[in-house]
Amino acid sequence: xxxxxxxxxxxxxxxxxxxxxxxxxxxxxxxxxxxxxxxxxxxxxxxxxxxxxxxxxxxxxxxxxxxxxxxxxxxxxxxxxxxxxxxxxxxxxxxxxxxxxxxxxxxxxxxxxxxxxxxxxxxxxxxxxxxxxxxxxxxxxxxxxxxxxxxxxxxxxxxxxxxxxxxxxxxxxxxxxxxxxxxxxxxxxxxxxxxxxxxxxxxxxxxxxxxxxxxxxxx
Ligand code: DC
Numbered sequence: 001x002x003x004x005x006x007x008x009x010x011x012x013x014x015x016x017x018x019x020x021x022x023x024x025x026x027x028x029x030x031x032x033x034x035x036x037x038x039x040x041x042x043x044x045x046x047x048x049x050x051x052x053x054x055x056x057x058x059x060x061x062x063x064x065x066x067x068x069x070x071x072x073x074x075x076x077x078x079x080x081x082x083x084x085x086x087x088x089x090x091x092x093x094x095x096x097x098x099x100x101x102x103x104x105x106x107x108x109x110x111x112x113x114x115x116x117x118x119x120x121x122x123x124x125x126x127x128x129x130x131x132x133x134x135x136x137x138x139x140x141x142x143x144x145x146x147x148x149x150x151x152x153x154x155x156x157x158x159x160x161x162x163x164x165x166x167x168x169x170x171x172x173x174x175x176x177x178x179x180x181x182x183x184x185x186x187x188x189x190x191x192x193x194x195x196x197x198x199x200x201x202x203x204x205x206x207x208x209x210x211x212x213x214x215x216x217x218x219x
Pocket of ligand 1: 012035038
């Protein structure tokens with residue numbers, strides 16, 4: 001049977017993680033949330049109180065980072081500690097765009113991502129999977145939704161209780177802008193990716209669509 005590689009890119013809050021998990025589970029694939037990897041680096045840099053690019057890249061190059069990726073769960077370990085629960089705080093969210101734009105950080109993460117994909121049967125979600133990490137992926141989806149829909153989704157999944165929907169909308173716009181305008185690997189739809197706007201779809205319906213696209217390309 002053909003080895004599947006599905007690349008799912010798109011802006012923050014489009015439902016990439018939830019949809020990728022569903023698709024991976026239904027197709028019996030590994031799921032890799034590449035945003036969580038950049039979040040892990042950001043969490044670790046904040047914890048160590050370092051902010052200069054040089055220091056962060058040096059940290060990444062010497063870091064013992066493990067990813068445990070299965071069908072619908074993904075855990076990130078740094079120096080043996082499972083830090084998954086700390087990756088979605090507002091503090092990490094507001095610093096991750098800056099840190100994920102560093103070339104040295106991206107080089108190390110892309111290397112790890114390609115290693116997971118090498119084994120095949122994987123769904124990877126991120127910003128640059130179809131354009132940079134895996135340009136030969138079998139199926140590329142660019143998943144998006146309106147800013148309001150995306151903010152609402154993120155609001156519901158946020159652990160912090162003191163934030164507002166308006167603040168999340170602003171944060172999403174700021175992050176979209178940073179992710180799309182950065183020089184290195186900006187967020188953009190690959191020419192051969194399918195554009196899927198799921199503002200009016202449930203996550204299950206979105207996953208159904210992707211599975212139907214998959215069936216078409218694997219025929
Ligand atoms: O998908 P997410 O919101 O958890 O991603 C967090 C940040 O990581 C996002 O602002 C951009 C960055 N990112 C990236 O630059 N490249 C990826 N492949 C995935 C995420």
